[in-house]
Amino acid sequence: MLQNYFKIAVRSIWKHRLFSIINIFGLASGLMVCFLAIAHIKGALDYDNFHTNRDRIYRIITDVHTKEDDKTAFATTPLPLAETLKKDYGFVENSARIVRTYGEVLGNEKRLDFLTFAVDASFFQIFGYPVAQGHVPTRPGTAVISQQTAEKLFGKKDPIGQVLEQDGIAPSIITGVIADTTSRSHLRFDILFALPKDKMNLFDEGKGWNEYGKSYTYVLVKQGILEYQLQNILPAISKRESAGLAPGGIKSLGFRAQPLTRISPAMEELMNSTYEAQLSGLTVEMSVGLVTLIMAAFNYINLTLARSMSRAREVGIRKTSGALRWQLLGQFMAESVILSLLALGLAYIMLELVKPMAFVQQWLIGGVVWDWKLWASFVTFSIAAGLLAGLIPAKVLSNFQPAEVLRSRNGLKIIRGISLRKTLIVLQFSISLLAMIALVTMMRQQYYMATGDYGFQNKNVLNIPLNNIPYERLSNEIGKLAGVEHVSGISEPFGHHGATERIKTKRADENTVTSFIFDVAPDFTKTLKLTLVAGKDLPEKFTAGHQILINEEAVKKFGLGDSKSAVGKSIWLNDSTEVEISGVVKDFRFKSFNWEIKPLILRPEIPGLRYMHVAVASGSEDRVLAETEKIYTKLNSYETFEGKWFDDFLYERHAHIDDISFMALLLGISFSIACLGLLGMVTYNTQTRIREVGIRKVMGAEVAQIIWLLSRDFVKLLSIAGAIALPLGYLAGYAFLMNFAYHINIGFETLGLCFGVLLLLGGLIISTRTYKAATGNPVEALGNE
Known part of the structure; x- marks a missing residue:
């Protein structure tokens, strides 16, 4: 039976090649975007997996309660907390403080900006960052750097023994180089200075427990200690130290333990958070992928239902021959699965093409391990997407009764004559137009920032780093x-x-x-x-x-x-x-x-x-x-000469070409899916009305009249999509522009351009297909019943 399903599905796909190509491309595009989101989610779940003791490491976070009973969660804690936990509680094996430091770093006569922290020596006993050269700091006045930092500051020169200087930090001798790794961590750094124990007031300005915004606290518990044991001791510390807080707006401090394995993705927004992936961001990314996939699923549903009458006759014959509904359901679902597997292959090719994009590497898949688990999730997701996309058409088609087919009762109405197929087309183009308005607004704003009048001369001015x-x-x-x-x-x-x-x-x-x-x-x-x-x-x-x-x-x-x-x-x-x-x-x-x-x-x-x-x-x-x-x-x-023209410097800084390129790719995919869906619908519509066209031509109808007859319903659908998307796109664009003190205005140049592109693309698709039908030979049309 399964072999029979497969044969019938392949024959049906091959017979309707245009519709199959449209469905495969649409599903592949949606799957590709979803795959990027899935890979990013997997990467977020893999954060900090390279640390040997990751199951015993906890970050302490602070809940700040104000006298107005407001509560704000901070990823940072007061500096004394780490020492208190290690000294007073025997099951805490070790603790470490991490303090963000600021200012340019001077080394090898270069003064550059780096991501810098001061850490306790115990930091390297808790975490497992690999050392490529030298050893980790063991006393104040020493530091370690990353391999990339070593290359920026010292080139091919040996960095061990060199001195780094930063405001607020004593001159520090480099003792080691941390190996660059593709594994992701919620902690990122270029330089780690040794934290001086006898000068802590430099970092908390002598405020002690009152300063909770500068130090990150991590603890390593002993083997066999469970999370609740650490959690149980924190309220007592909170109560004791809150009683000694200086008068002010803070009512009390509360402490919580956060396992290292659950830091990423972040389930809550923390003040002074580190570099872990946020659940909200991952949700948005996956939503974009699902919207793209849903649009492709719309095409599948739309085109399958558009051919419902020809498939209904097939259903009627098979039911008359004794086929059961579940057997018909299996046949139609088999078609969906085969299409989804073909789309999976195309999605893989598309994924390989977009992988090298800078935005994709930096923000989505950089450092992600592409193991069998990830590929298995891709295959499972593809099959599930195919099954879900084919479920509605399969249920509708398998439910047809032979008597209904003979009377041509294939009505698929949802609201007063508005067909499901037309509703899906409107939704597709509304989403695409909304995305286009938002993207064009962003592109115009970035271009405005990159080329706008700053009020000073930037053209023909050479900007040269002195080093x-x-x-x-x-x-x-x-x-x-x-x-x-x-x-x-x-x-x-x-x-x-x-x-x-x-x-x-x-x-x-x-x-x-x-x-x-x-x-x-x-x-x-x-x-x-x-x-x-x-x-x-x-x-x-x-x-x-x-x-x-x-x-x-x-x-x-x-x-x-x-x-x-x-x-x-x-x-x-x-x-x-x-x-x-x-x-x-x-x-x-x-x-x-x-x-x-x-x-x-x-x-x-x-x-x-x-x-x-x-x-x-x-x-x-x-x-x-x-x-x-x-x-x-x-x-x-x-040194390499890095001078550039000032206007080029401003353009590169504000144009964000990589980000815009990726968003333009998503927009192109969205419009491609919508346009292909429209192409399939127009093609089917003209095919089903070819005899009507022949009769009208014999009766004297002009080509232009026939073209308008075949296309007016689709033009109306595009106009409805524009009426829905234009105001929503206007609001979405201004929501983005509110982040800028100086911004462009959204007027006819944006809305008119986007709607014009929509009408142009839709018009080309509609006119090319309807013109072919309108100029055909009426004798052939009437003879082909």
Whole structure:
């Protein structure tokens, strides 16, 4: 019987090849997206599996209760908790603290940003990170780095014994290199400094149990100790230490133990969370895959039901011959399974094509182990998807009665004459159009951020990382080149992060204002063509002076009156340095477009410069770039020249090409499925009405009239889809744009473009199929009953 099912299914698939191809491609597309989500979910479940003692490791999290009875969960804890657990409870074998540190790291005369932490020596006894070279830190003043960090800082030089420096951390000697591994962990780092036990107040500012936001606490329990035993001791610690909290908004602290094996995926949102996958994100990813798969299933249901009359005759004959309903169900389900297995093969090919995409590697499948369990889940999911997609058509078709077939009673109505098939088409195109509006909005916003007017000159400005080259030496060499108009420098390029400081207008004032501060070199305003609205520019030659430039927003936030009256006044940086305002520059966007314009200080500080800006005359770009690279290589032959044009820097930072490419792929799949479904429906509709077309042509109907007759119902469906998706897409687009202080507007250029593409694609599909039917020979149409 199974062999018979297989033969009939293969013959049916081959007989209706167009419909089969549409179904296989649609199911394969949906399966491919689902496979990416499944692989990511498996990767999230495999986090931290490489640690030998993973079943005995717990992270302690803190529940902060306010006096308003609000509760917030933190992944961090007070610093003293780790020592308390190890000292007071015998079943705790070891404990370790991990504290995030900030600031650039100086090593090998390079100053770069890294992901850095300070950890107890016991950290390496709890966790099983493999060491590629050297040994782990055993005392303060030592550190380990990752292999990638070693390559960035030292190239081929041996990093062992080299010294790293970071603000707030004592100079640390590198004792080991942690091996790069493809295995995923919720803890990510570039550098781990040894945590000094005698200077803990540097990290909690002497607040002790009152500071719960800086340290992660991990414990290793002894063999045979169960989770509830650790959980049972934490309330007593919470009660004891909450009684000694300083007066304020915090009512009490509660502690919970979280097994390492259950950190990822995260079931709850934690403040100061680490890098574990979030359940909400995985749910969204799987939802996208399921929506794509459901759209493909819509096609299968739609096209199968569209051919319901021809299959109904088959059902009638088989039932008359004595076939039972469950046998017919088995036959139709066998077709679905075969289609799903064919789709699985195509989905595998599509998966291999998208695997190399940067977005896919970085955010979805990087580090995922592709073992037999993952492939078994793919096969199982594919068969289940095929069975579910074929269930509705199988139940409907197997339920036909011979008498109903003879009377052509195949009505599949759900609401007052609106057929199920038409409803599915509307849903498909509504989803596709909604996704298109959202994607186009995102693309327009990213392009706006990448190419918009920041208020400073970024075209024909070369942006060069200094690394360990002295600014004065490089600027003197480059300044001599023909075509170079101005040379200056900055601590961090605009459009990047930048440092902040607390500013006071009076030293004794308790009120402070957070301001972004950049160290700059002479000629800075001329290089980037900043507009001076009051006062005078910084002197062309300066040392670490006490004159600064501020922007108009800083004048407002500092309470200095207007721009003219602000000139000559003094402010205090970090309670220690008094500086005089030399001039005020016009407001410009020195941060990302996510931010509104903030207070800005430009401070003359040559030692703080990390980048050089070179303003180049038009027409000299290529020559100046080539000569600058030669000068740079001559002064620092060990480093690769990484200079790039400022507008290219902003474009790469804000365009997010990899993300947009992946989303465009999903949109293309969505529209392909919808269009193929429409193609199948139009093809079937024209085939079933071919005799009607022949009669109308004999009676004198024009080709245009016949085309409109065959296509008007589908045009109506596209219009309904547009009416549904346009307002929803508008709302979805603005929900995304609310994350940006400066953003585009969603108008006709977005909505009209997307709806126009929908009508164009739908119109091409409809017109090509209906035109062929309308221009056919009526004699052949009437003769083919």
